[in-house]
Structure formats: C-alpha cells, structure tokens
Amino acid sequence: MTILGIETSCDETAIAVLDIADDQTITVRSNIISSQVHLHAEFGGVVPSLAAREHAKNINRVLEAALKEAGVLDIEKEVDLIAVTYGPGLGPALIVGIAFAKSLAMLHDKPLVGVDHMRGHIYSNWLNKSFDRKSVKFPILNLLVSGGHTELILMTDYEEFKLIGETQDDAVGEAFDKVARLLGLGYPGGPLISKLAEQGNLERFPLPSPMINSKNFDFSYSGLKTAALYLLRDLKATNIELDDQIKADIAASFQHAALEVLIQKTIRAAQEYNAQAIFLSGGVSANSLLRKKLHAAATELGIPYSQPDLAYTGDNAAMIALAGYFAYQKNSATAQWQTLDMKPNLGFN
Numbered sequence: 001m002t003i004l005g006i007e008t009s010c011d012e013t014a015i016a017v018l019d020i021a022d023d024q025t026i027t028v029r030s031n032i033i034s035s036q037v038h039l040h041a042e043f044g045g046v047v048p049s050l051a052a053r054e055h056a057k058n059i060n061r062v063l064e065a066a067l068k069e070a071g072v073l074d075i076e077k078e079v080d081l082i083a084v085t086y087g088p089g090l091g092p093a094l095i096v097g098i099a100f101a102k103s104l105a106m107l108h109d110k111p112l113v114g115v116d117h118m119r120g121h122i123y124s125n126w127l128n129k130s131f132d133r134k135s136v137k138f139p140i141l142n143l144l145v146s147g148g149h150t151e152l153i154l155m156t157d158y159e160e161f162k163l164i165g166e167t168q169d170d171a172v173g174e175a176f177d178k179v180a181r182l183l184g185l186g187y188p189g190g191p192l193i194s195k196l197a198e199q200g201n202l203e204r205f206p207l208p209s210p211m212i213n214s215k216n217f218d219f220s221y222s223g224l225k226t227a228a229l230y231l232l233r234d235l236k237a238t239n240i241e242l243d244d245q246i247k248a249d250i251a252a253s254f255q256h257a258a259l260e261v262l263i264q265k266t267i268r269a270a271q272e273y274n275a276q277a278i279f280l281s282g283g284v285s286a287n288s289l290l291r292k293k294l295h296a297a298a299t300e301l302g303i304p305y306s307q308p309d310l311a312y313t314g315d316n317a318a319m320i321a322l323a324g325y326f327a328y329q330k331n332s333a334t335a336q337w338q339t340l341d342m343k344p345n346l347g348f349n
C-alpha cells in the first residue's frame with residue numbers, strides 16, 4: 001500500500017510518501033518538510049494567519065518535491081490512500097492542508113483519511129529503522145511532549161488510546177519556549193535551552209518541579225515558568241549582570257526541573273498500568289537529556305523503551321501517512337473526501 005501524507009497543522013508544510021509492504025515493512029520513500037519557523041521567530045510564536053498563507057504558498061512545491069523524491073509519476077496509478085492531519089492544530093493552517101488533500105482525492109478518486117496529529121507523533125516510533133513491529137506488546141505507555149501537549153497516554157492496541165494524565169496549563173515545549181524568551185535566547189527555545197544547559201550548573205539556582213509529588217499523572221508548567229521569571233527579576237534587582245554563565249545555570253536548572261517530573265510520573269504510571277513498553281514522542285522528544293534519562297529509567301525498570309529517530313521528532317508527514325494507514329485499517333468506510341472536516345481541538349478521550 002502506498003500512502004501520501006499531508007501535514008499543515010502548525011508551522012511546517014510537510015508531505016511524505018510511505019509504503020507498507022505485505023509483510024508490514026514500512027518504507028519512507030520521501031519526507032519533505034518546509035519549515036516556516038524563521039518567519040514566526042520575530043513574533044516569538046506561530047501566527048495562524050501567516051502560517052496559513054505560507055502553507056498555501058508552498059504546498060504545491062512540497063508535493064512536487066515529495067513525489068519526485070519518491071519516484072511517483074502518477075498519483076492515480078501509484079497512490080492507494082491520502083492521509084491529512086485534521087486536528088489538533090491551528091484552524092486556518094489545518095484548512096489549507098485539508099482543502100488541498102480533498103482536491104487531490106477528488107481529482108484522483110482516492111480514499112481520504114483524516115489523521116489525529118498526536119497519534120501521528122506516537123506512531124513516529126514505528127518509523128525507526130530498528131523498530132521491530134512484531135515484538136510490540138500492549139499496553140504501551142506513551143509520554144507525548146510537544147509545543148502544545150504534555151500527555152501520558154496508554155495505548156492498549158492499535159488505534160486504542162486512553163489519556164491518563166495531561167498538563168493543567170502550559171505544555172512543556174511551551175515552557176521551554178517561554179523561558180528561552182525570558183533569557184533572550186530566541187525561538188523555538190527548546191533546542192537553545194538544551195544546548196546552553198550543557199555548560200550550566202543546575203544546583204546554583206534550584207527551580208521547582210510542580211506537581212512532582214501529586215498522586216495523579218497530571219502536569220503543570222506555568223508555575224515553573226513564573227519561578228524562572230521571579231528568579232531573573234530578583235537577580236536583576238541586585239544589579240548582577242546576566243552573563244552567559246548565569247544564563248546557562250538557569251537553563252540547566254529549568255531543564256532539570258522540567259524533565260524530572262516527566263520522568264518520575266512516566267515511570268510511576270508504567271508501574272501502575274503494568275505497561276509492557278514506554279514510548280516517548282513529540283517535538284520535545286528531541287531533547288537529548290530527556291532521551292538519555294527516560295531510556296535509563298525504563299531500562300532500570302526492565303521495560304522495553306522506544307523513542308523516535310531525530311528525523312521524526314518534530315512535525316512531519318511520514319508519521320501522518322503511517323497514522324493514516326492504521327486509521328484506515330480500523331475504519332475504511334468513512335475515508336471519503338466529501339465528509340472530512342477539521343477538528344482544531346481534537347483530543348484523546
């Protein structure tokens with residue numbers, strides 16, 4: 001089966017061609033991503049109307065590149081299914097991808113499946129070269145961490161997801177972005193904080209890990225961001241110059257506080273729900289310390305662990321094509337361009 005995946009939920013215009021062989025082997029034939037991140041950087045976050053305009057401007061070019069790289073000459077003859085993100089995401093941005101996908105499906109008479117972007121992130125683990133699909137055992141506990149989401153999701157089978165905990169306010173990626181802005185580092189903040197933290201001393205300015213001792217599996221990040229804000233304000237009031245070392249120390253302390261609660265709650269939830277594996281996913285799964293620490297914690301618990309290859313941690317359409325495949329396997333009857341509509345607030349449960 002050959003699937004054309006389309007993603008425009010935020011600030012990446014992405015199209016991929018994916019093959020699934022009869023023996024279930026997955027081959028990513030192309031995975032083109034056109035990022036708008038530099039355009040939004042000056043606003044410190046994604047501007048929906050600007051994102052939509054850029055998607056509309058670029059999507060044809062991204063399709064041509066994806067088809068060319070995959071060696072697809074004729075969509076009608078060579079593609080079996082079209083998959084497009086229909087939520088969650090920015091309405092104006094989602095509409096562009098959906099309208100484009102509908103036109104392609106109508107023109108080439110193809111089934112069209114709407115894909116949950118967050119399921120796409122979870123399935124990005126299946127794209128790893130080393131991933132052994134036959135050895136997958138459920139339930140899998142997923143830690144899904146991105147710019148808009150911080151969730152623990154129990155996956156009991158393909159297409160069976162249960163939300164067991166989530167952030168009560170800011171997402172962890174959003175907290176990285178906000179603290180990076182406070183430190184004057186630029187956008188997106190995650191990779192910048194993570195790099196700076198390598199030079200920092202995390203014990204110099206201890207910051208709190210909100211909700212780390214709460215019995216549930218929820219998270220909260222607005223308090224941590226505020227603690228960083230007050231720390232900076234207090235330092236400025238003492239006329240201390242915020243030199244690179246101080247910034248690195250704050251970055252290290254913030255990163256430690258932000259990650260510790262993720263790791264501890266994931267491990268506790270894995271034990272409580274008798275998880276057979278722990279999977280990490282979402283944009284923040286690019287964080288090298290999180291990858292290292294969660295892997296070590298899962299290994300210590302004796303639970304198999306998976307994280308996406310770095311090529312698939314951020315938004316991409318290969319994961320959307322794959323999630324579209326699983327959604328279509330489960331229910332092919334509704335895969336029609338005539339009825340697909342966006343769901344900007346789509347969520348688990």
Ligand SMILES: Nc1ncnc2c1ncn2[C@@H]1O[C@H](COP(=O)(O)OP(=O)(O)OP(=O)(O)O)[C@@H](O)[C@H]1O
Pocket residue numbers: 009010088089117145146147148149172173174176177188189190191194282283284285286287288313314315
């Ligand atoms: N190395 C890193 N360390 C920490 N955070 C990171 C790192 N790399 C990226 N991020 C964060 O990941 C987020 C982007 O992830 P992603 O693209 O999946 O989010 P999104 O698609 O905007 O949101 P969602 O997937 O919830 O709709 C940003 O907040 C960014 O700062």
Ligand SMILES: [Mg+2]
Pocket residue numbers: 117121146147282283314315
């Ligand atoms: Mg995302």
